[in-house]
Amino acid sequence: MQIQEDLANNLRAWKALDPTDAEAQARCAAADKALKDELQAAIAAEETERMLVAKEAAKEAARGNEFSVLRFINGIITGHMDGIEGEMAAEGEREYRRIGLTQQGHVIPSAILRSTHGQNAGTAGDGGYLTVTTQHYIEDVKEKLVVANMGATVLNGLIGNVSLPSVGGVQATFLNEGVSASAKKANVANVTLSPRGIRAYMVTTRDLLKQTSLDVERILMDRLSDAAAACLDKAALAAVSTAATSAGSTLTFANMVAMETALNSLNANRGRMGYVLSSAGWGTAKTTLKSSGVSGYILDEDKRINGYKADFSNQLADGVISLFGNWGDLYIGNWGGIDLLVNPFALDDTAEIKIQVYSYADAKVAFSKSFSKVATA
Numbered sequence: 001m002q003i004q005e006d007l008a009n010n011l012r013a014w015k016a017l018d019p020t021d022a023e024a025q026a027r028c029a030a031a032d033k034a035l036k037d038e039l040q041a042a043i044a045a046e047e048t049e050r051m052l053v054a055k056e057a058a059k060e061a062a063r064g065n066e067f068s069v070l071r072f073i074n075g076i077i078t079g080h081m082d083g084i085e086g087e088m089a090a091e092g093e094r095e096y097r098r099i100g101l102t103q104q105g106h107v108i109p110s111a112i113l114r115s116t117h118g119q120n121a122g123t124a125g126d127g128g129y130l131t132v133t134t135q136h137y138i139e140d141v142k143e144k145l146v147v148a149n150m151g152a153t154v155l156n157g158l159i160g161n162v163s164l165p166s167v168g169g170v171q172a173t174f175l176n177e178g179v180s181a182s183a184k185k186a187n188v189a190n191v192t193l194s195p196r197g198i199r200a201y202m203v204t205t206r207d208l209l210k211q212t213s214l215d216v217e218r219i220l221m222d223r224l225s226d227a228a229a230a231c232l233d234k235a236a237l238a239a240v241s242t243a244a245t246s247a248g249s250t251l252t253f254a255n256m257v258a259m260e261t262a263l264n265s266l267n268a269n270r271g272r273m274g275y276v277l278s279s280a281g282w283g284t285a286k287t288t289l290k291s292s293g294v295s296g297y298i299l300d301e302d303k304r305i306n307g308y309k310a311d312f313s314n315q316l317a318d319g320v321i322s323l324f325g326n327w328g329d330l331y332i333g334n335w336g337g338i339d340l341l342v343n344p345f346a347l348d349d350t351a352e353i354k355i356q357v358y359s360y361a362d363a364k365v366a367f368s369k370s371f372s373k374v375a376t377a
Contacts, residue, residue, distance in 0.1 A: 007035045067084050073340065075106075076342040077342055099335055100160065101195060101335060107340075109336070110156075111337075113337050137221055155331065155334065161194045164191045164192075164193065193333035196235075196361060197359075200228060200231055202223045203355070206351050228359055232361055232363065235363045236363035239330070240325070240371050247261075251298070252298075253289075256275070256322070259322065259372040260306065263326075263371075268325070271327075275309070275311070275323065277310065279314050286298075320373060320375045321374045321375060325372060326370040330363065331365075334359070335360040340358075
């Protein structure tokens with residue numbers, strides 16, 4: 001967002017000023033306040049417009065015109081999209097333009113994709129009709145993310161770049177009365193989430209797209225959310241693997257404990273702690289004793305390792321066997337709705353249609369000391 005860039009530029013100029021130049025200092029301070037007010041107004045307007053879109057969708061649903069991803073895709077193919085699908089396509093275009101994303105095809109806006117909150121699903125006027133399958137896409141993606149299940153911090157509906165302060169070096173001590181505290185400078189670094197394009201594709205048939213069943217809608221949305229979740233998981237786990245400190249190259253119980261020890265030594269063993277293993281590592285952990293001649297496998301019957309929550313993923317980078325740490329220090333950001341580029345001719349010999357799915361997300365680790373790994377390289 002341009003306002004955020006202007007804020008950053010003004011802050012840089014402010015820092016470069018002569019501290020004794022009161023007039024210039026005052027100008028930068030006034031500009032900073034004006035830009036922050038403008039940013040808050042823009043964010044509020046974005047949220048208001050999003051709510052209006054959701055309400056309009058609810059009204060259409062109450063009139064028996066529920067949004068359908070099948071009708072949306074068929075409208076793209078035929079070039080004739082009307083009703084609520086046409087309105088939402090126009091809103092998707094406006095949404096991408098507002099948040100500065102490049103549109104490839106037709107956008108299903110985020111207001112349609114996210115599940116309803118604070119409403120009565122059983123009452124049409126309260127948004128109950130919005131609880132059809134297509135409206136749960138964002139929550140579906142989140143539920144399918146291994147990293148989200150482990151406790152990663154997921155931020156939806158972002159606008160522009162988002163800088164999150166990563167602060168370390170903060171200490172507290174008891175003080176004797178009348179004794180001043182010695183100041184310790186905090187080490188501040190920004191973790192910036194920026195919209196990165198994710199592209200996945202699926203193939204479906206013309207016959208399937210002719211259906212009106214909600215079960216078929218569910219199949220399509222499942223495929224879309226599966227693809228998005230797999231891609232996001234891979235990016236997030238790669239970010240964790242890059243940041244993590246090494247604690248060995250083979251999966252043994254001793255090395256699992258070494259992963260914990262690596263974090264303990266840095267006072268980083270806190271928060272949403274747990275293990276994510278590769279699928280091969282998961283199998284090894286289920287069949288490997290903690291120690292020779294001692295009962296008990298590395299992965300116990302409750303799917304925990306040494307008392308910590310554990311899961312597995314096929315999205316770990318090559319050579320990574322296990323990751324351990326505070327998953328709350330992994331941030332995942334999502335921007336806008338999903339963009340569909342439909343090609344009805346690429347596979348016309350088999351009467352199939354190729355659908356490319358674009359979305360925008362990012363994953364960053366706030367503290368590298370929060371993770372450790374076992375990896376062969």
